[in-house]
Amino acid sequence: xxxxPFEMEKISDEEYILNMGPQHPSTHxxxxxxxxxxxxxxxxxxxxxxxxxxxxxxxxxxxxxxxxTPYTDRLDYLSAINYNWxxxxxxxxxxxIQLPERVEYMRVMLAELNRIMSHLLWYSAFGMDxxxxxxIFYAFREREEVIDIVEGMTGGRLTHHAFRxxxxxxxxxxxxxPRLEKFLKKFEDRISEYEALLINxxxxxxxxxxxxxxxxxxxxxxxxxxxxxxxxDCAIDLRKNSPYSVYPKFDFKACTxxxxxxxxxxxxxxxxxxxxxxxxxxxxxxxxxGEFCAKVPRLIKPAPGEVYxxxxxxxxxxxxxxxxxxxxxxxxxxxxxxxxxxxxxLKEITIGAKIADVIAIMGSLxxxxxxxxx
Amino acid sequence: MNFQEILEKIKSxxxxxxxxxxxxxxxAYIAPAKIAAVASFLxxxxxxxxLNFITAVDLPANNSLxxxxxxxSYTTAxxxxxxxxxxxxxxxxxxxxxxxQTADWHERETAEMFGITFLKHPDPNRLxxxxxxxxxLRKDYKNPDMIPLPKA
Numbered sequence: 001x002x003x004x005p006f007e008m009e010k011i012s013d014e015e016y017i018l019n020m021g022p023q024h025p026s027t028h029x030x031x032x033x034x035x036x037x038x039x040x041x042x043x044x045x046x047x048x049x050x051x052x053x054x055x056x057x058x059x060x061x062x063x064x065x066x067x068x069t070p071y072t073d074r075l076d077y078l079s080a081i082n083y084n085w086x087x088x089x090x091x092x093x094x095x096x097i098q099l100p101e102r103v104e105y106m107r108v109m110l111a112e113l114n115r116i117m118s119h120l121l122w123y124s125a126f127g128m129d130x131x132x133x134x135x136i137f138y139a140f141r142e143r144e145e146v147i148d149i150v151e152g153m154t155g156g157r158l159t160h161h162a163f164r165x166x167x168x169x170x171x172x173x174x175x176x177x178p179r180l181e182k183f184l185k186k187f188e189d190r191i192s193e194y195e196a197l198l199i200n201x202x203x204x205x206x207x208x209x210x211x212x213x214x215x216x217x218x219x220x221x222x223x224x225x226x227x228x229x230x231x232x233d234c235a236i237d238l239r240k241n242s243p244y245s246v247y248p249k250f251d252f253k254a255c256t257x258x259x260x261x262x263x264x265x266x267x268x269x270x271x272x273x274x275x276x277x278x279x280x281x282x283x284x285x286x287x288x289x290g291e292f293c294a295k296v297p298r299l300i301k302p303a304p305g306e307v308y309x310x311x312x313x314x315x316x317x318x319x320x321x322x323x324x325x326x327x328x329x330x331x332x333x334x335x336x337x338x339x340x341x342x343x344x345x346l347k348e349i350t351i352g353a354k355i356a357d358v359i360a361i362m363g364s365l366x367x368x369x370x371x372x373x374x
Numbered sequence: 375m376n377f378q379e380i381l382e383k384i385k386s387x388x389x390x391x392x393x394x395x396x397x398x399x400x401x402a403y404i405a406p407a408k409i410a411a412v413a414s415f416l417x418x419x420x421x422x423x424x425l426n427f428i429t430a431v432d433l434p435a436n437n438s439l440x441x442x443x444x445x446x447s448y449t450t451a452x453x454x455x456x457x458x459x460x461x462x463x464x465x466x467x468x469x470x471x472x473x474x475q476t477a478d479w480h481e482r483e484t485a486e487m488f489g490i491t492f493l494k495h496p497d498p499n500r501l502x503x504x505x506x507x508x509x510x511l512r513k514d515y516k517n518p519d520m521i522p523l524p525k526a
Contacts, residue, residue, distance in 0.1 A: 005499075049501065050502035050504070053502050057511065220448075221476065222476050223426075223474070243451075305396055308426065321444070334429040340479065344476060
């Protein structure tokens, strides 16, 4: 946290300072962006984070391994299932637990539904950020259905929490697959509807094309991951590049944009929902019968050692670095969150843009603040 | 590349103090003054273009702080962990933000959480914590608001 990032004496008479946030609606959480403006043009930018720091990492050092999973879904409440996954995978890898194949398929299906859910919320919120109020009503119609499907499995409509170390607490509920099938049948048409409504809209396209251009080399140098990176013509997806679980068995592609501008980042997320639907279809037809949980000791005590596992969450690479000293509590745990690195690049792509563009550019990064502050 | 090959390649150009394999990943200890040079070597020569994270682990039993850097190669999916051992009393290490831009924020976070100085850092301000909280992730951190639960 910083009080005054720009020295007032060094600001010319033509320039002024504007605080965007900490309570600005388009920051979707408590984030302060200090802007230095020359007329309407941004000449300096300083993101100020840490308003909702909750010392999750310190808290986890005092919790037993199986008590930590719910903390991870509060980091990114929109992509909770993927976050659970990275954590339980870390413990499983450290303990050398072999998962039944059914568990892997169940995890993939829930994670992909979660990605659709997250992207639909981003789509709605982005629409509202740039002044389009209609998209949210369309997107939430389908999002509601996805939440209903996931709720049966996880018991939650936000901060979904179903993953346990070794598998799940329950098998898939009986109507999971029929409902999923019913949803997928119409979903692809609906994505085209969303695109027609907002993404391909002439006004939005002219507002976002050529704005906030992020080139590939810079994106990688800043540690940008996820759809934000793929928008910059960089086909890097951890599901493909560092494959985990059963993802190699599915046929899907890493969606990319061409120019790395704001519009490309929007388009990548829309395409990604199509790919998620494709994975879901394949997983639903391939899921084997079997156990829904591996044999896990009652007392979870991994051997001393350290591990880093990462998953492709809706926002990018989420990783858990876990150091165990052989007791029932982690010695040190570090959460590597995608929005943290994605926000750090904002300065590079915003300077020179107009103040109204800042909203659109920030919206296209799809930030979730609790995972930045942790 | 397996961890032996990566280790040999690093050793051919730079000094590695000690090394071990942990679940298939190379852990190499580097001298604090050499970290930027080794990070640059990994990025430019071996293709480890992604810096996953920087953090630290406090080890009061050995009176040391270990700074952890993890690198990933997108092309081969290989990973390398570099570590730097620091003295807890005067923890200072060279910044690698000149090599990886993303290190800027990761180092600022590590600095305030563990009380480590990153030398020549371009923006040594605090990132997340407000003033007055010093090195909370060290194991001996005490705060009057932290009251242990009574034993049942």
